[in-house]
Amino acid sequence: xxxxxxxxxxxxxxxxxxxxxxxxxxxxxxxxxxxxxxxxxxxxxxxxxxxxxxxxxxxxxxxxxxxxxxxxxxxxxxxxxxxxxxxxxxxxxxxxxxxxxxxxxxxxxxxxxxxxxxxxxxxxxxxxxxxxxxxxxxxxxxxxxxxxxxxxxxxxxxxxxxxxxxxxxxxxxxxxxxxxxxxxxxxxxxxxxxxxxxxxxxxxxxxxxxxxxxxxxxxxxxxxxxxxxxxxxxxxxxxxxxxxxxxxxxxxxxxxxxxxxxxxxxxxxxxxxxxxxxxxxxxxxxxxxxxxxxxxxxxxxxxxxxxxxxxxxxxxxxxxxxxxxxxxxxxxxxxxxxxxxxxxxxxxxxxxxxxxxxxxxxxxxxxxxxxxxxxxxxxxxxxxxxxxxxxxxxxxxxxxxxxxxxxxxxxxxxxxxxxxxxxxxxxxxxxxxxxxxxxxxxxxxxxxxxxxxxxxxxxxxxxxxxxxxxxxxxxxxxxxxxxxxxxxxxxxxxxxxxxxxxxxxxxxxxxxxxxxxxxxxxxxxxxxxxxxxxxxxxxxxxxxxxxxxxxxxxxxxxxxxxxxxxxxxxxxxxxxxxxxxxxxxxxxxxxxxxxxxxxxxxxxxxxxxxxxxxxxxxxxxxxxxxxxxxxxxxxxxxxxxxxxxxxxxxxxxxxxxxx
Ligand code: AHR
Numbered sequence: 001x002x003x004x005x006x007x008x009x010x011x012x013x014x015x016x017x018x019x020x021x022x023x024x025x026x027x028x029x030x031x032x033x034x035x036x037x038x039x040x041x042x043x044x045x046x047x048x049x050x051x052x053x054x055x056x057x058x059x060x061x062x063x064x065x066x067x068x069x070x071x072x073x074x075x076x077x078x079x080x081x082x083x084x085x086x087x088x089x090x091x092x093x094x095x096x097x098x099x100x101x102x103x104x105x106x107x108x109x110x111x112x113x114x115x116x117x118x119x120x121x122x123x124x125x126x127x128x129x130x131x132x133x134x135x136x137x138x139x140x141x142x143x144x145x146x147x148x149x150x151x152x153x154x155x156x157x158x159x160x161x162x163x164x165x166x167x168x169x170x171x172x173x174x175x176x177x178x179x180x181x182x183x184x185x186x187x188x189x190x191x192x193x194x195x196x197x198x199x200x201x202x203x204x205x206x207x208x209x210x211x212x213x214x215x216x217x218x219x220x221x222x223x224x225x226x227x228x229x230x231x232x233x234x235x236x237x238x239x240x241x242x243x244x245x246x247x248x249x250x251x252x253x254x255x256x257x258x259x260x261x262x263x264x265x266x267x268x269x270x271x272x273x274x275x276x277x278x279x280x281x282x283x284x285x286x287x288x289x290x291x292x293x294x295x296x297x298x299x300x301x302x303x304x305x306x307x308x309x310x311x312x313x314x315x316x317x318x319x320x321x322x323x324x325x326x327x328x329x330x331x332x333x334x335x336x337x338x339x340x341x342x343x344x345x346x347x348x349x350x351x352x353x354x355x356x357x358x359x360x361x362x363x364x365x366x367x368x369x370x371x372x373x374x375x376x377x378x379x380x381x382x383x384x385x386x387x388x389x390x391x392x393x394x395x396x397x398x399x400x401x402x403x404x405x406x407x408x409x410x411x412x413x414x415x416x417x418x419x420x421x422x423x424x425x426x427x428x429x430x431x432x433x434x435x436x437x438x439x440x441x442x443x444x445x446x447x448x449x450x451x452x453x454x455x456x457x458x459x460x461x462x463x464x465x466x467x468x469x470x471x472x473x474x475x476x477x478x479x480x481x482x483x484x485x486x487x488x489x490x491x492x493x494x495x496x497x498x499x500x501x502x503x504x505x506x507x508x509x510x511x512x513x514x515x516x517x518x519x520x521x522x523x524x525x526x527x528x529x530x531x532x533x534x535x536x537x538x539x540x541x542x543x544x545x546x547x548x549x550x551x552x553x554x555x556x557x558x559x560x561x562x563x564x565x566x567x568x569x570x571x572x573x574x575x576x577x578x579x580x581x582x583x584x585x586x587x588x589x590x591x592x593x594x595x596x597x598x599x600x601x602x603x604x605x606x607x608x609x610x611x612x613x614x615x616x617x618x619x620x621x622x623x624x625x626x627x628x629x630x631x632x633x634x635x636x637x638x639x640x641x642x643x644x645x646x647x648x649x650x651x652x653x654x655x656x657x658x659x
Contacts, residue, residue, distance in 0.1 A: 027559065028558075028597045028599045029556060029563060029571065029598045030556070030558070030598075030599050031554060031573045031582065031584065031601070032555045033575050033582055033601055033659060034602060035554060035601075036552035036554055037499070037501075037502065037554060038501050038502030038552070038553050039551065039552055039553075040501055040549050040551050040552055040553055041241070041501055041505045042241050042312075043241035043242045043312055044241055044497070044498070044501055044504070044506060044546075045240065045241055045508075045542060045545050045546035046240045046312075047235060047242070047243045047311065047508055047512055048244045048248070048466065048510040049243055049244065049246065049247075049512050049513075050248025050249070050250055050510070050511055051246060051247065051248075051250055051277065051279075051293055052247070052248060052249075052250070052277075052279050052513075052521055053513060053514035053518065053521055053524055054125065054515035055511070056246075056293065056297045057292065057293065057294050057296065058125030058126060058515060058518055059228070059515055059528065060231045060513060061227060061228075061294075062215050062216055062225075062226060062227055062228045063213060063214070063215060063225075063296055064124050064130075064137075064215065064530075065124065065197060065213050066124055066125045066290065067079060067122075067290070068122075068212055068213045069106070069210055069269075069274075069294075070106045071104065071105060071274050072274075072292055073276065073292075075094045075096075078122055078124070078125075079121065079122055080120075080121045080123075081119070081120060081121075082120065082121050082198060083118070086118050090111065091111060091112060091116065092108055092109070092110055092118070093109040093110075094106055094107075094108060094109075095108075095208070102273060103264070103273040104210065104270040104273075107208050107209060109208050110206070111206050112203065112206075112207075116203070117200060117201075117202045118200070118202075119198050119199055119200040120199050120209075121197070121198045122196065122197045122212065123196050124197070125518065126515055126517050127194055127517055127529060128193065128196060128530065129156070129192075129530065130530040131165070131188040131190070131192045132188070132191050132218070133188055133190050134189075135187070135188070135216055135217065136185045136186075136217045137156075137165075137185065137186045137188070137215065138183055138184075138213075138216075138224060139183065139184045139186050139197075139199075139212075139213070139214050140181060140182070140183045140211065140212070140214070140215070141169065141182050141183075141184075141211070141213075142180070142209070142211035142213075143180060143207055143208060143209045144176075144179045144208045145171060145175035145176070145177075145206070146175065146177060146205075146206040147206035148174075148205055149203050149204045150203055150204075150205035150206075150207045151168070151169075151170070151171070151202045152168070152169035152170075152199060152200065152201055152202075153166060153168050154166060154167050154169055154184070154186060154197065154200070155200070156186060156195055156197055156198075157192075157197075158192035158194070159194030162190075164188045164189050164192055164195070165187055166186070167185070167186045169184050171207070179208075186214075193530065197212075197214055210270065220232040220233070220308070227301070227305065228528075230528075231513065231528060232308070234526050234533065234535055234539070235305075235309050236308070236309045236310075238542060238543055238546050239309075239310060239547055240311040241312060241506065241546070242313070242375065242506055242508075243302070243306045243309070244315075244316060244508055245302045245313075245314070245315060246302065246316070247260070247316065248380060249282070249380065249381065250277060250279070251317070251379075251380040252318060252380050252382070253278055253326075254322065254326040254327055255322050255326070255327045256321075256327070258275045258276060258322070260293075260317075261273075261318075262298070262299040262342065262346055262349075263345070264295065266349075267300075267361075267365065272295040272296070273295075274292050274293060275293050276291070276292055276293075277291040277292060277293050278323060279291050279520045280292075282520065283476050283520040286519065286520040288518060299315065299349070300362070300366075300367070302315070303350060303367070306371070307371065312373075312374060313350065313371055313373045313375070314377060315346060315350075315373070315376060315377065316377030316379070317342060317346060318342075319339065319379035319382060319394060320335075320390050321379065321387060321390065324381075324383065324384070325413075330390075331390075336390065339394075340394055343376070343394055343397075343398060344397060344398065344401060344402075345357075346376070347373065347398070347402045349361060350370065350373035351372065351402075352370065353370065354368055374404070375405070375407075376398070376406070376407055377407075377408040377409075377410075377436070378391055378395065378398070378408065378409060379391060380410060381412060383410065383411065383412030383413070383419045383423050384412075384423075387423070388423070388426045391409060395430075406434055406462075407433050408435075408464055408466070409434065409436065410436050411423040411436060411438075412438075414438065414440075415437055415438075420437075428460055431460075431461065432461045433461060434462045434463070435461045435463055435464065436464045437464070438465075438467040439465070439467070439468040439469075439493075440467070440469055440475055441470065442470065442471060443470045443471075443485050443488075443489030446468075446489040446493040447489050447570070449493060449496070450492050450495055450496030450564045451562070453497065453499075453500035454499075454562065456500065456503045457503070462503065463503055463504045463506075464505065464506040464507070465506070465507035465508070466506075467509075467510035468490070468508075468509060469510060469523055470489040470490050470493075470538075471486070471523065472485060472523075473522075475522065476522055478522070480522035480523050481522075481620055483537060483619060483620045484537045484612075484614050484616070484618070484619050484629060485617035485618065486523060486537075486538060487536070487540065487612070488537075488541070489589075490509070490538060490541055491545075491585070492564070492587050492589065494507070494541065494545050495563075495564070495570045496562075496570075498545065498549075498553060498574065498585070499556075499562060499572045509525050509542055511524050512524065513525070513526050514526070514527050515527075515528060515529065516529045516623060517529070523536070523538065527623070532623060533626075534622060534623055536621055537619070537620070540629070541612065541652060543631075544610060544612065544631060544652060544654055545585070548574070549574060550576040550577075550581070551574070551575065551577045552575045553572070553574050554574060554575050555573075567590075568594070569586060569589070569596075569647075570586075570589070571584065571585060571586045571587070572584075572585050575659070580659045581656055582604060582656075582657045582659050583655070583656050584598065584654065584655045584657075585652065586651075586652070586653045587651070587652050587653075588613075588647045588651045590650075591615070591617075592649055593647065593648055594647050596645055597642065597643070597644045598643040598645075600642070600643065601641070602641065603640050603659075604638050604641075604643065604659055605638065605639065605657065606637050606657070606658070607636050607638065607656045607657040608634065608636055608655075609634050609654070609655050610632070611647075611651055611653050612630070612631045612652045612653075613649065613650055613651030613653075615650065616650075617650050636655055636656075643655065643657070
């Protein structure tokens with residue numbers, strides 16, 4: 001009897017549960033297009049750029065010669081003499097004049113006899129140089145002739161050492177002992193990867209060579225010495241609201257001497273003082289001792305890039321502290337003036353008119369108009385009382401002179417730990433403009449925390465989700481993948497950000513770029529080798545949110561609550577007042593299709609449906625298969641105030657409907 005009773009009750013409970021689940025699956029979502037929650041900040045979805053994983057040198061900065069100026073700590077890095085032993089013969093001699101010229105300390109002195117034919121071979125970054133058939137490449141030589149008589153030729157090779165292009169390089173500059181720059185074009189007869197450059201010196205003479213450089217001409221906007229167009233195009237396509245640069249930990253440096261100093265990154269290339277990247281040795285199993293920052297991509301180019309891709313510039317400056325995971329050096333407060341001065345001068349460089357010292361510098365570099373910088377990050381991923389103390393000094397001075405520039409302040413490397421809560425309370429008490437939060441966590445964490453900002457103070461500081469990425473394994477592991485699972489988990493979290501756009505004003509996935517063999521960190525948004533590039537499912541999620549951000553966030557609920565996990569679904573909605581569109585985003589984390597019915601307070605007409613999905617959440621893209629997973633667009637039929645659809649398994653679905 002007791003047993004029967006127990007069983008009956010148990011069966012009854014199961015039936016109720018099934019009914020509830022059934023009802024959940026079928027219960028209608030409500031979208032109130034006429035009750036906007038908040039305007040959509042134009043900056044919401046942006047980019048985090050750091051020279052990590054060869055993002056700049058060996059990446060988006062299109063220079064093909066590694067160690068072009070012999071200034072690496074080991075000056076023959078990426079170079080060989082040809083024939084191989086001529087360095088020891090004294091034909092080639094590395095001169096180090098760091099005492100006279102710290103920015104450009106080394107050059108190669110070449111002394112040849114009448115019968116000499118010698119050369120320098122550069123193997124390029126990582127897997128070697130990639131050439132495109134019949135594209136013009138600019139070979140640039142910076143040299144001075146001490147004794148005329150040397151003739152130069154240049155050859156480019158494929159990976160099997162077949163010559164695919166060559167030129168004669170008459171040295172036009174007089175033997176006047178002054179440095180000159182000469183440029184020639186070289187055109188490969190074949191497409192090749194894993195290639196090399198050889199510059200040959202013949203005949204009796206004496207020559208100093210300070211730089212040998214090779215750039216493709218198909219750079220972004222065809223700028224000489226510019227950026228890789230395939231990579232910048234991928235940024236442009238995101239229509240990012242802002243670009244944070246130059247990092248990341250490189251802002252701090254492993255030691256204070258290696259910190260990012262923007263004034264060392266502008267003007268003539270030979271004035272840009274190279275430093276070893278913090279990423280050269282920071283990741284024990286991904287050592288890249290040849291990782292140097294040449295600053296060919298420097299602050300002027302970053303501002304120009306922002307302008308090109310329509311992103312608000314968000315530079316981050318060092319706050320007188322080196323990376324707190326590394327040497328954790330702290331500049332004494334009474335020695336901070338040059339650091340604060342650099343910050344003040346940066347605002348003048350970006351925004352000052354040409355009557356100011358730094359505004360004039362900007363004009364001399366080719367941009368008389370200001371860059372209209374509105375945001376400035378003070379410190380990267382700093383924390384603790386010493387950061388709080390430095391920050392106060394920087395803030396007082398910056399606000400006194402530039403009250404309209406909004407300052408971004410850090411809360412360390414993670415959330416809800418004492419490091420974070422301390423900084424968060426300090427910054428809130430100080431009424432900081434914008435607080436930067438970082439999340440590298442599991443997909444589950446991102447799904448479970450889409451409600452994070454629901455309870456944030458609407459009248460407090462704005463939030464910048466400055467770095468985030470779902471991790472399928474530990475950071476830096478080969479198994480840590482940019483797959484559909486991590487991408488969808490981020491999409492769940494992003495519906496929460498979108499819904500809370502009244503408090504979160506900016507968000508950026510991190511890191512942005514990675515070379516397929518030269519990386520230190522996983523996962524990353526865009527991957528490349530020296531010839532090509534591909535985007536990840538995570539990129540497509542960013543793309544879909546950023547290109548469909550609308551102008552107002554509107555409520556989307558089920559049973560009066562935000563949709564964040566009920567029936568394995570996360571959702572948000574925006575209205576685009578300019579296009580008169582409603583855009584609904586639905587994430588289905590279940591491996592089954594799911595029927596949805598959506599009730600609206602306004603009639604809609606047919607539109608489009610965009611879906612990013614696959615039956616396998618482990619699916620990824622790659623250099624060989626860049627289009628394995630990408631969004632599919634189709635027409636979508638709707639009429640009136642009710643919308644029904646079945647979302648695919650493991651999917652992000654956008655429905656765009658004309659209002
Ligand atoms: O995004 C990679 C690194 O993560 C950044 O350099 C740093 O800010 C964070 O620790």
